[in-house]
Amino acid sequence: MADRGAQNDAVSANALDMNILREIAKKSLVDALNSVNGAKTLVLDASIAGPLGLVTEVSLLKHHGVDKMFWLEPGPLTATTTNIVYLSRPSVKLTKIIADQIKRHGRESQKRNYTLILVPRPSTLVSRILEEEGVLGEVNISAYNLQFIPLADDVISLERDNAFKELWVDGDETMIYDSAQALISLQNLYGTFPRIVGKGHLASRLAALLAKPASKASGPSSSDSLLASPVIDSLIVFDRRVDMITPFLTQLTYEGLVDELIGIRNSHVELPVSLLTPASAQTTPNTASTSQQPSAAPIIVKKESKKKHHLTTLTDPLFAELRDLNFSAVGRRLNKVAHRLDEDYKTNLQSKTVAQLRDFVGKLGGLQTEHQALRLHTGLSEMLLPFTRTEQFNKSLEIQQNLLASYEANSQIAAIEEMISQGAELQVILRLLCLASITTGGIKTKVLENLKREILQSYGYEYLPLLLSLATPPLGVLLSTPLPPSTAATIPTSKYPYAALRKSLRLLIDDNPEALEEVENDISYVYSGYAPISIRLVQCIAQKGGVLSNPAEKEKGPSEANAGAPKTSGKVHAHPIVGWKGFEDVVEAIPGETIDIVLNHPERGASSGLPITNIRK
Template structure:
């Protein structure tokens, strides 16, 4: 706000007369307007708000795009926006009759939503039966294991290594076969790309096979076209296949680029260690692996993810091990990361162990580890992480099938 005010003052000093507009997304902020008043420019502004609460990223995905909503200081400012978005959704699809919430923030959102419904009732006269039957709210902190594990689907790996942002990924043009040095390209990744829609949720190894089969099939079709006489109908079918060639080329290039990361021994070793940690099969092996990662000075984000996974599944680390790893991290990566480690401790992600871990009980009760998953023809969500079924997904499955009442004791853990 002070930056904006400085521009206005600069215009005034030059004798320029202009109209000034400020629009807040998704709503006006009193603190911001107060600064404008203190800078004596508020009366010169036309101020409004644009109620954009969710962004449609795909045909079945709405995102709040609140990357910084999960705060260590417990700031709940984003919860009103989430509740407001759901309330607006209900104005289009009817009041959702069943609401389940797990976690403090989710319960708060449910309370705010109920208050909004009381203050601004959604008219149900035009919609006898709501189109949405159940809303399930789950706090991120309820399941901090899943985001620390490596995704193994095609879309998951693209996000893992290249970072999907607003439904697209930005990478060097050379990756896509365009030789323009230093130029970046944005590649859209959504359901409008029919091939991506087909392969996005497949295990990466299966995706490679699918792309190979499609490329071989197209090559055979081309050979037949050039060596035999084809009917008009056959020509038309071939042209249709040619229309999908840009999509196929795009994903072959992407898959080839991803394979450079997935074939690295360090990545494969990390996958094995993630599985060992989730299974809770050997504390000492896991501790030594993390110690070795720190000594090798592997990327800090990789070390912290595996460390958090280890700490969360063990309800923290014994004081001796906690102090040792913390000290080693600061010596290897620099004392400027002390604030990061302090925040992780405040959030309970990397902390001293105060009680016995209940991970084994939760793991068995919710069947979080599934052996012998068939990645080619999966029948369980565990294929996404090569044997680990996300805790949050298991909660949703139970909520839909039999409700949470039969597993209340497990949920308390």
């Protein structure tokens, strides 16, 4: 959900310089810190540390008077400076911790200046709680408006970990409002979005906030007549509910598997130190760039000598090459790179003349960086490999594929039950179960109750609220058929037409290993034969040809005949945005509102009915 904005902007990445966003975030952080004079102790909400690490470094904070940093955790705070700065999201729990620490200082009659910087904006809730705790008068509250963070040059994200739960389980729509604000900031930078296309109930809430004429509210007051953006063709908004299938599947790209099995948070992955700093390479300057530390690193208590590593294509070109490969192809690619590297070393070592030698030495640094990257990714793949060989992993993949193909649904459910008896992880079980519920349109009440009972007995009765949440609308991803009469009234509208979509959006593609290579141009290769619905929906808007047929297959003939032709010729090109045209029926079948708003700006008034010119190449 947090990445929602990202995919849309990715399309016109070449035109937008996302680094501005980082600079803005950095500058406003500095301003926020500088508003407190003198040395200060920074107390950091752990959920901001990750995103902050993508924006700034510790040295910058130190440079602006931060003396020491602590996590915002329950318990007393011992600070040496009079100024204490809390940097936190507006959450009730954290605010109570802050209030507690202030009261503690008060009891010990320590005089401190407290500043609470809230991210991204001040909150009535927080003030109220501070007031109830009786410390509001002692705290200066300000805000640090951290919005979109560029994760790559074509992905920006708000990096809000709990967005999904807040929206779908708690019904707290703060995230929608914050997203709208962030998008408005984006409009202030790049011009307004000429068109908003999307799908989903919450997506339409967001679109409504953006389309409201009163959105001037938050923009700078002088920007009275923002021009329609010359670089952004359209904003595409989906909410997660539109495609609940994809997240229940196991990601099969290299980066996806790293996330599934090791975990990627805020573009950082925790790896054993030995993988990151080889003894031989420690002296080269390049290691500094490959092992970037997030801002909060020095205060992390290191366990089992693991280290956070920033997975970014900026310093690691090899990762750019690997990240989106199907894991089955990673080994081959690594092998190829290793060979190439070897060749490079060899040819260079054969250099005879001094000039050649100088050339070689010049290249050496680059080769070593590459060498180091190769070492890292080979090591990572080795870590992943045993996981991918376990019975549980393969069994769950099998069940997933069968469910997607709607093949013998009942025996899949039996297989899930079998996995419960074998003591598989709860998360794996629930993902499979929800997947089964969505693809089959609900599990028979008796069967489902039996499965739930198995789950509760195996993993603990404390998971009953979780099961209830999964079944409750608006989430409703674990449903039974027939529905109990009381909830039946609200649910039918949200039943997911998976079987129909599978055909109309061409979701499943033959996944024999030979074909895999050839269909690389179709997004389905990332899940070894299944195309994520969300991606297909984006294609419905921006790349209609890609939904209907596989570009690679079409181009097969000519590219074989003419071996020299570049493979990219098979790519379907984007075209001017004309909304959902051609897919209206398909989209209408998916629950949730369908959005297609052409925003009329006075400057563009006349052209509103015409297709909007597209500058993408």
